[in-house]
Amino acid sequence: MDELIFFINKVMVPGLVTGSVYALGAIGVTLIFAILRFAHFAHGDMMTFGAFLSYVLAGILAGMGVVLPIPLGFAVLPVAMVGTALLALGIDKAFYAPLRQRGARPVTLLIASIGVTMMMQGLIRLFFGSGNRDFFGATEVKELYRIPGSIIGGSRPIVLTEPQVLMFAVTLVAILAVHYFLTTTRLGKAMRAMADNSALAQVSGINTQLVVVVTWIIGGALAALAGTMLALDVNLRPDLAFNIVLPIFAAAIVGGLGNSYGAIAGGMLIGFTEALAVFNWTAVLRPLGEALNVALPANLAIVPTEYKLTVAFVILVITLLVRPTGIFKGLES
Amino acid sequence: MNLGGLGARGLLLYAGFAIVLLLVGLWQGPTSVALILAQALAYSLLALGLNIQFGYGGLFNFGIMGFVMVGGFATVFVSAERNDAFWVSDGPLLLGRAALAFAAGALLVWGARHVDRLGIRGAGRGVCVVLAWVVGYVVYRSQIDPAAASIEATSGWVGGLGLNPVLGWAFGGVLAGIIAFIVGRIALGLRTDYLAIATIGIAEIIRALIKNMDWLTRGTLTVTPLPWPTPRPQELQAIGVGIQESFTYARLGFAAVVAIVLVAVFILISRAYRAPWGRMMRAIRDNHIAAASMGKNVTARQLEIFVLGSILMGVSGAILATFNQIFDPGGYLQVNHNFLIWVMVIVGGAGNNWGTLLGALLIYLVWVISDPASQFLLNNLSDWASSLGWGTIPEIDSRASQMRVFVLGIVICLVLRYAPRGLLPEVIRRSD
Numbered sequence: 001m002d003e004l005i006f007f008i009n010k011v012m013v014p015g016l017v018t019g020s021v022y023a024l025g026a027i028g029v030t031l032i033f034a035i036l037r038f039a040h041f042a043h044g045d046m047m048t049f050g051a052f053l054s055y056v057l058a059g060i061l062a063g064m065g066v067v068l069p070i071p072l073g074f075a076v077l078p079v080a081m082v083g084t085a086l087l088a089l090g091i092d093k094a095f096y097a098p099l100r101q102r103g104a105r106p107v108t109l110l111i112a113s114i115g116v117t118m119m120m121q122g123l124i125r126l127f128f129g130s131g132n133r134d135f136f137g138a139t140e141v142k143e144l145y146r147i148p149g150s151i152i153g154g155s156r157p158i159v160l161t162e163p164q165v166l167m168f169a170v171t172l173v174a175i176l177a178v179h180y181f182l183t184t185t186r187l188g189k190a191m192r193a194m195a196d197n198s199a200l201a202q203v204s205g206i207n208t209q210l211v212v213v214v215t216w217i218i219g220g221a222l223a224a225l226a227g228t229m230l231a232l233d234v235n236l237r238p239d240l241a242f243n244i245v246l247p248i249f250a251a252a253i254v255g256g257l258g259n260s261y262g263a264i265a266g267g268m269l270i271g272f273t274e275a276l277a278v279f280n281w282t283a284v285l286r287p288l289g290e291a292l293n294v295a296l297p298a299n300l301a302i303v304p305t306e307y308k309l310t311v312a313f314v315i316l317v318i319t320l321l322v323r324p325t326g327i328f329k330g331l332e333s
Numbered sequence: 334m335n336l337g338g339l340g341a342r343g344l345l346l347y348a349g350f351a352i353v354l355l356l357v358g359l360w361q362g363p364t365s366v367a368l369i370l371a372q373a374l375a376y377s378l379l380a381l382g383l384n385i386q387f388g389y390g391g392l393f394n395f396g397i398m399g400f401v402m403v404g405g406f407a408t409v410f411v412s413a414e415r416n417d418a419f420w421v422s423d424g425p426l427l428l429g430r431a432a433l434a435f436a437a438g439a440l441l442v443w444g445a446r447h448v449d450r451l452g453i454r455g456a457g458r459g460v461c462v463v464l465a466w467v468v469g470y471v472v473y474r475s476q477i478d479p480a481a482a483s484i485e486a487t488s489g490w491v492g493g494l495g496l497n498p499v500l501g502w503a504f505g506g507v508l509a510g511i512i513a514f515i516v517g518r519i520a521l522g523l524r525t526d527y528l529a530i531a532t533i534g535i536a537e538i539i540r541a542l543i544k545n546m547d548w549l550t551r552g553t554l555t556v557t558p559l560p561w562p563t564p565r566p567q568e569l570q571a572i573g574v575g576i577q578e579s580f581t582y583a584r585l586g587f588a589a590v591v592a593i594v595l596v597a598v599f600i601l602i603s604r605a606y607r608a609p610w611g612r613m614m615r616a617i618r619d620n621h622i623a624a625a626s627m628g629k630n631v632t633a634r635q636l637e638i639f640v641l642g643s644i645l646m647g648v649s650g651a652i653l654a655t656f657n658q659i660f661d662p663g664g665y666l667q668v669n670h671n672f673l674i675w676v677m678v679i680v681g682g683a684g685n686n687w688g689t690l691l692g693a694l695l696i697y698l699v700w701v702i703s704d705p706a707s708q709f710l711l712n713n714l715s716d717w718a719s720s721l722g723w724g725t726i727p728e729i730d731s732r733a734s735q736m737r738v739f740v741l742g743i744v745i746c747l748v749l750r751y752a753p754r755g756l757l758p759e760v761i762r763r764s765d
Contacts, residue, residue, distance in 0.1 A: 039526040095746050107393060108749060109526045109680065114672055115745035121668070123737025126732050246537060249530050310541040313534035320531050321519055 003284045006153040017164055020171040024226035025248035026255065026263035027178060028219035034258035036100070036193035038109035042091070043223055045120040050084040050129060050224025051240055053229035058135060071142075073135040073232050074166055075148030080228060081221040089213065096290045099221060116238050117174045117242070118286070125238045133236040149259025157191030163232035174225060175264055178218070182260065187214055195258055213315065222234055248275075250316035256326025265327065277302045277311045338603075338685040346609035346691055350698075357702060358727025364577060367584035373593040373697040375652045380693035381598060381676040381686065382645030389611060389637035390760070391618030393529040396516070398670040399536030400509040400643045400682040402543050402662065407508045408501030409493060409556050416492020424488060428478035434476035437470025460488050471529045490548055499562050500603075502594075502651040509647020510640050512539070516638040520634065521565075536671070544662040558661040563587050591652055598645060603686050614638055615684075668738055673700060676745045682755025691757060699744065703737035 025047060032040040037329040057076035068075050095112055145165060146157035182188040190274045195213050202208050227241055255262025256320070281300040282289075289296040303311065312316045319326065358366040358449035379401065386392045419425070427568075445465030448458050484490065495507070520531045543550050550556075563586035604613050617624040617631050625631045654660045673696065681692015711733050716725040748755065 003731075033526075039530060081498050095750075099495070100748055100754075104749075105525075105755065107529070108753065109528060110526055111675060112746055112749050114675070115742045115749065118668060118672060118738045118742030119746070120742075122737075122742060126739065129728055130731055130735070246534060250534065255529065258667035304544045304545070307541055310538055313538050316534045317519070317531060317538075320523055321529060324523060324527060 001152050001154040002156055003325040005149045005156050005158055006283050008158050011279050015275035017274035018274060019228045020167050021226050022248055022251040022271050023264045023267030025221050026251040027260050027265045028222045029248055030252040030258055030260055030263040031215050036306050038106040041113040042116040044241035046084060046220060046223040047227030047241035048124060051227035051236055052078050053227040055236055071140055071232060073228060077228055081224040084224035085217040085220035088216040092216050103283045130238055135232050145189035167229040239282050249310035250312045253316060254319045254326055256328040259328045260330035262326055270315055273307055274311045278308050280303045338687040339385050343687050346756060350695055355643040357596045369582045369701050371584045371588035371656055373694050374588055374595055377690050377693040378595050378636050378647055378649035379674050380689050383604060383678050384689040385676050386639055386642035387678060389614045390635060392639055394532050395524055396536035397646055397674050398531030398667060399539035399645035401650030401670045402539055402665050403509045403512055404505030404647035405654035405660050406507035406543055408498055408651035408654050411494050411496050411501035411504050412498040412560050413556050415495040418488035418489055419492050422487045426484055431476040431480045433488045434473045438473045440443045441465045481548040487674025490551045497561055498655045502648050505651030506644040510644040513640045513643030517542055517636040521635050523722055529581060542714050553663050555659055555661040557732040559655050559658050562590055587656055599686060674739055680748050681754055682757040684759030685752055685757050688755050688757030700737050703740045707736035708733035717729040
């Protein structure tokens with residue numbers, strides 16, 4: 001069953017990795033849309049900021065000679081999440097809240113968030129330059145886990161890296177935490193009420209200001225989580241998350257903007273579709289080809305590899321055309 | 334020409350801009366000013382295109398980059414040198430077969446969409462459409478892949494037609510218009526945020542296609558040099574003009590041609606703004622439901638204005654590529670070719686052509702000047718820090734070039750907060 005192991009290594013693992021990052025980002029985007037009714041474009045750069053914050057904190061820890069069994073970048077994650085949540089609150093107070101109070105249209109806020117994105121990009125590059133950085137430098141080693149393939153009757157192992165395993169774990173925890181928060185806590189219920197009808201929520205005595213604050217805290221914290229996990233898995237660049245902010249929007253829209261469960265499903269859907277679309281089927285179908293005595297072409301991917309990111313946009317456009325409210329019903333703009 | 338949107342405030346601002354440009358000229362020299370002027374005029378045309386779409390029609394087109402790239406490709410296709418190796422190879426034949434396959438696929442999809450006439454409705458029709466897309470895609474890929482591989486292996490790429498670049502600009506407009514028609518048909522039903530994200534997604538698809546269709550566009554290998562409609566610096570140097578002056582004169586000559594296009598477009602669209610057509614567009618922008626109830630065909634009018642604006646974007650994209658003498662699909666960025674234009678229109682004043690023009694010129698100047706200005710600032714800061722014994726700032730060049738993105742971001746945020754209608758707001762007259 002080496003074909004199955006090949007499939008797991010090339011599709012299941014990368015799909016789950018990309019899907020987790022998209023899902024974590026899309027939950028933030030979708031919650032902000034649900035409460036504030038605008039597409040928050042600067043979310044990608046909040047992710048990048050969170051990753052850089054983790055990087056700096058991990059560097060400080062390493063400088064102090066701290067050695068932990070887990071990657072330092074992962075250990076400092078709670079602090080980075082708090083830092084990014086504070087940044088999100090600060091950005092809201094400085095740039096979005098004044099516009100909201102003036103009664104600006106949501107799309108004005110969208111343009112303001114593009115302005116914020118440009119400011120953050122400029123500042124991140126000003127301080128960190130435009131080169132690549134790696135969390136796993138001189139002191140730490142990225143561990144590899146090899147699960148022997150013999151358990152499903154293959155000869156090659158299933159390969160996972162330490163950051164990937166951690167990513168699956170924290171994504172699961174984050175999703176469960178968001179679910180618990182939204183369904184059982186008073187504040188979470190208030191949030192859902194405000195997403196449904198903010199005027200009605202306000203007259204029912206819900207503190208809408210507090211809900212807005214909590215939205216930014218959750219969005220910022222999840223952004224730092226997603227950014228750091230992505231940077232641990234690949235490497236840290238100033239355009240780390242700006243490149244994937246559109247796929248994240250695609251995930252949020254496919255799942256229905258404003259619907260956090262939809263965002264998770266949309267993220268996973270797009271992550272897996274991307275991996276599947278560039279997967280070379282020849283490797284898996286070879287036994288079948290031999291059995292039927294047919295020569296298969298060397299590359300049998302659905303789309304060439306260089307179009308991998310385009311897959312998300314195609315899904316986005318198809319969704320918007322066929323079912324603009326997403327798979328699960330989202331909110332009106 | 335109507336000066337209604339200009340006013341005393343506008344005259345003052347334009348005079349201020351002229352003084353700033355003069356000061357920049359004294360600082361950076363006439364060659365730089367000629368460069369800034371030629372590009373600023375091309376960007377102005379781009380901003381006017383967005384002003385038609387957003388200022389007149391209220392459409393959130395965030396896919397500007399896609400149309401700019403289409404325009405750039407068009408001028409490459411028309412004006413780049415002919416690649417004779419391609420025309421004598423069997424490339425044209427293979428491409429012809431791929432085109433036939435594409436047509437067959439399109440026909441199949443069209444047919445599948447109309448199977449309801451044969452009595453197949455609902456889910457059955459959906460299955461037919463999906464199947465038709467799959468079959469069409471496989472048929473097209475089966476022809477285009479070997480054709481592309483063969484062209485890239487034997488002759489490199491298709492090459493240009495070797496015609497005058499002005500024809501390329503016109504073709505850029507036509508091609509962008511056709512693509513805008515298709516994009517508009519599928520995306521204009523969406524409103525505000527959704528339209529913005531859909532168009533940005535479509536622009537990314539266009540970028541991926543142009544970047545990776547090496548057989549057609551040469552992809553990241555870039556095409557250079559591209560011919561100019563006016564004498565190029567090298568040609569001026571050949572007749573004995575000094576090197577420095579040759580660049581100044583050549584760029585000014587190019588800028589003059591762009592200025593002619595810009596003035597013509599400006600007059601036409603300003604007249605259109607005051608005409609019943611423009612009034613109807615504003616009515617649709619301000620309240621499309623009311624406009625529809627007055628019997629206006631909102632969908633068709635919005636498509637019309639989307640195509641018109643995109644034609645201007647295609648033309649200016651072509652002009653920019655010609656001016657830069659290089660077509661590099663990797664050089665197109667969302668910040669430079671999309672967000673920048675939005676900042677221009679919003680800072681200048683959406684709906685007011687004079688405002689948009691001012692915004693385009695001013696923001697382009699700010700964009701270009703931010704780089705040397707922050708370099709100057711960082712150098713001084715670095716000297717100061719090292720004199721205090723803190724050490725110098727490393728990599729000043731690459732850091733300074735990023736400052737302009739920051740400056741642009743802060744400008745747009747400040748304008749949205751303190752002057753949301755721009756420097757020269759749209760003049761709303763109730764009487765006309």
